């Protein structure tokens with residue numbers, strides 16, 4: 274296996290293509306978005322990720338990385354397309370596998386006997402079996418003439434390149450031959466992590482279970498933040514103390530839960546087993562509700578006509594990713610409650626984000642009321658200036674209400 278095609282050059286696919294190229298493979302990255310392919314052919318990464326620009330330049334200079342609009346022939350195809358969620362006719366939210374199916378059909382046009390197809394996208398259990406059927410149907414090859422494996426991606430934005438090398442990889446496949454081939458591929462790049470082999474369905478569930486665990490834990494923290502506010506105590510100090518217990522590890526509350534993974538993946542389990550997973554659905558509801566409750570709490574504290582600036586729109590500190598952003602939900606909820614609201618997102622270049630003015634921090638500090646929604650390093654550095662203004666701190670950056678340390 275020397276020629277790899279990576280389909281989907283977003284937050285996961287581009288660093289993966291670069292890493293595979295630097296690992297010695299001959300890689301072609303394919304994306305259906307012409308702007309993405311053109312930018313990459315010019316040597317420009319369309320996403321911000323530490324170390325990515327330099328790694329991309331190195332892979333291009335080595336002549337091992339090219340870009341295309343459609344997949345070429347390859348020994349292995351790695352699918353890293355998006356997997357959003359949708360609301361079904363029965364009202365239950367579930368995975369939207371349109372992009373995976375379309376990528377599968379694109380691969381099928383190039384599929385040759387003996388090829389390996391690895392699905393890295395986060396998917397509900399059973400998707401690899403469907404992928405195999407789509408590939409077989411569109412290529413005319415029998416399922417035993419090619420190999421399918423699932424290696425869910427578990428990196429975190431901000432540390433993607435390092436984690437691609439250092440994280441353990443779960444390698445799941447229906448057949449031992451597919452698992453063996455996939456291990457051969459990842460062994461060359463996951464140099465600091467272990468490869469943990471299992472069946473495809475366990476691998477699919479493993480990624481979902483990890484993110485659902487975090488969602489439920491954060492929902493607990495968010496619920497605690499409501500109780501603590503009513504008690505007049507600092508929820509962050511409360512959790513810090515509870516976590517001193519050797520068997521307790523409560524995550525941090527916030528303005529909600531965002532991003533492409535934790536806010537989405539639990540629905541992939543619930544969508545398949547709605548009657549068996551009331552806890553998963555309840556956690557999702559708690560986390561989705563949180564920005565609306567923050568909006569209510571802020572609204573109660575505002576003088577008439579007060580101008581509010583929400584500090585941070587990204588779904589987590591120090592990234593530019595606004596997908597499923599609870600801070601944007603908060604902005605919309607404040608506006609719906611008649612509040613004049615702007616935002617300060619230093620990682621977004623645009624002067625307006627989703628209809629909200631995006632102002633620099635200096636300008637934000639002149640607003641009547643600040644809502645600290647994301648703990649960006651820039652805000653941490655200006656903690657004292659922010660704390661000096663009337664504020665609501667969703668992330669515990671400014672120190673709590675009561676603390677006898």
Ligand SMILES: NC(=O)c1ccc[n+]([C@@H]2O[C@H](COP(=O)([O-])OP(=O)(O)OC[C@H]3O[C@@H](n4cnc5c(N)ncnc54)[C@H](O)[C@@H]3O)[C@@H](O)[C@H]2O)c1
Pocket residue numbers: 280281282283284285286303304305306309353354355356372375376377379393394395396426427428429430533534
């Ligand atoms: N972003 C993360 O932090 C993260 C972490 C772990 C896992 N994941 C999972 O990885 C997958 C990819 O996520 P992402 O954040 O990189 O998504 P993304 O939206 O940033 O990128 C997906 C890319 O795939 C392209 N695409 C869609 N259909 C295509 C096709 N048929 N052929 C070629 N390209 C196609 C899109 O144009 C887009 O550029 C998702 O399943 C996600 O849940 C994401």
